[in-house]
Amino acid sequence: MLQETITAKEPIISQEAALIAGIRKFNRYYTSQLGLLQQHIFDSEYSLTDVRVLYEVQFNGKTTATGIREALGIDPGYLSRILRKFEKQGLVIKHPLPEDGRSSHLTLTARGEKLMRTMNELSDNQIRQMLENLAPEEQTKTGEAMRQLRYLLKAPGGAPRLEDVEIRHDLRPGDLGNIVRLHGEVYAKEYGYNIEFEQYVMETIGEFMKAYDPAKDRVWLASCFGEIIGMIAIIHRPDRQGQLRWFLLRPDFRGIGLGRALMDKAMEFCRQQQFKEVYLLTTNQQGTAASIYTKHGFMKTASVPETLWGQDLYEERYVRKM
Amino acid sequence: MLQETITAKEPIISQEAALIAGIRKFNRYYTSQLGLLQQHIFDSEYSLTDVRVLYEVQFNGKTTATGIREALGIDPGYLSRILRKFEKQGLVIKHPLPEDGRSSHLTLTARGEKLMRTMNELSDNQIRQMLENLAPEEQTKTGEAMRQLRYLLKAPGGAPRLEDVEIRHDLRPGDLGNIVRLHGEVYAKEYGYNIEFEQYVMETIGEFMKAYDPAKDRVWLASCFGEIIGMIAIIHRPDRQGQLRWFLLRPDFRGIGLGRALMDKAMEFCRQQQFKEVYLLTTNQQGTAASIYTKHGFMKTASVPETLWGQDLYEERYVRKM
DNA sequence: CAATTTAGTTGATTTTGTCAACTATTTTAT
């Protein structure tokens, strides 16, 4: 047994208290920090509630008053008056519903859209001002921390977006470590692999690097706000074969088309290299990965029982003709 | 040359936009999520402003009205009335200042303290409710992300504090990768070492792990907000010798006593292990490290010229008798 | 098809926050 455990598994009461106290501190700090409590946003004539209503109209396309009321939890009478004000100011239009004579769909007018754009610009400037005191690393860390929080707290739209992900294929300092780390963390979490697995990945990466030839091998790294969150690699093998390796996505970045994007890049590279075929080795435990492989034209050609990293599993081989 | 460069070094505009959009989303989400906008906190008779005032009285010990006014940015007249209400309700006491007949120090009464305790409990429950849908590790990640945000935004560019650093000596998934990464990034930045160095570190860590014996070897990792930012290790060697390895701090965490803290832990472990002596290998390039070694009783015993990682340098050996 | 529910409106009112004028001190400038 390689691993040495020190810390307790059970959450300790005082730790929970510390966590909660920390969150409370954060809440208090963050509310004051961003001036979220100001009544009048950016010295405009609109209150925070006004802006929230406009935002709902803009993004919850074709909402009714009730939709907004439910989303924001405000008094119907109050909302009614706010909407009438907006209508009078030419920011919002009510489109009576043919199927329900009581309700109307709400949309922004061009003027309303313009107002919201201005608001967003002002908000962006405020954020930019906040960011400009930070070093570039700190900026990306801030972004990643917020993104992660939104994700953790299950915010709507908190899931990462493909547009925020950057894919590159050079190797920079820290990348090797990040590759190892990503594997260690993801496989430990998903399959309970112990640290021997991480060690194993380290060895395979080491071997790969010794023979690495930028013209024939390629590693793609996907990063979001500076953090490596996925990867794929192609290695040249004898007889115009290629091997696909280290295809991995952090769980919270799955299901957004990133796996496909990486696989596409890899396959395109294989075509450029004029490989006859590409193979990969995996285990039967990686169920979801398998379906991605078959979707991209790979076929299972072998399955051998093995005991690895404290697990009984089948080592599988997939091949795709190019 | 192993490295292949593709992407520009300059931060890309669209990524900044994504970052800002992400932050705006976070702001919007977080304000609504936590009900920070509700007027009446926890169905009490107190408004958000009321509670903020009480909080200031409680924690900015012995504030005056002006102190609160400056902290919260509210109208003096409004505050005056709020305070009078609190006085009448027996929550706050005004202690006229002998040195200034215009002002008074404000303190909470026992009743005021009790009210704040209740408020805090309600707030804790709300947070607990938010947390209970999360897995334990998600909870800790949430706490860490918030702590980091508070830290990043509060003290932009400020030096990290030793209190925020946690030192542990178990090995968790991702740690091996983090160790490699830390070395790769720091040495690239400070001495321009190329990725071969990171590869070399990977190999040495791999070798170490093969022979790793928790009873005789130890790796300490220093982390701040969940990120590994420093480390040190002791490996057992024949003849009751110990070798000190991988002593490294991220540059921005130097000069806060962390190096000393790590070294102390390492030396204490060496005493426990009853080593006769401890040695370490370094190069003449690591000038600042050398001074730390001598400060902790190490003496240079050898210096051999070498060419490593694209650099001409002297490999040096330091020894300390225990 | 009467009774009930739902969507939204309106009037009355309260709560919350703002502005300006004011008093009583303390500090500053001459």
Place this chain on the structure above:
DNA sequence: ATAAAATAGTTGACAAAATCAACTAAATTG
């Protein structure tokens, strides 16, 4: 030393934001 200016806080008048309850009109239910 003393007049002028600044500071700390109060008060009155008022405006804005939000709530509550009673209401209308349309849709749904039994």
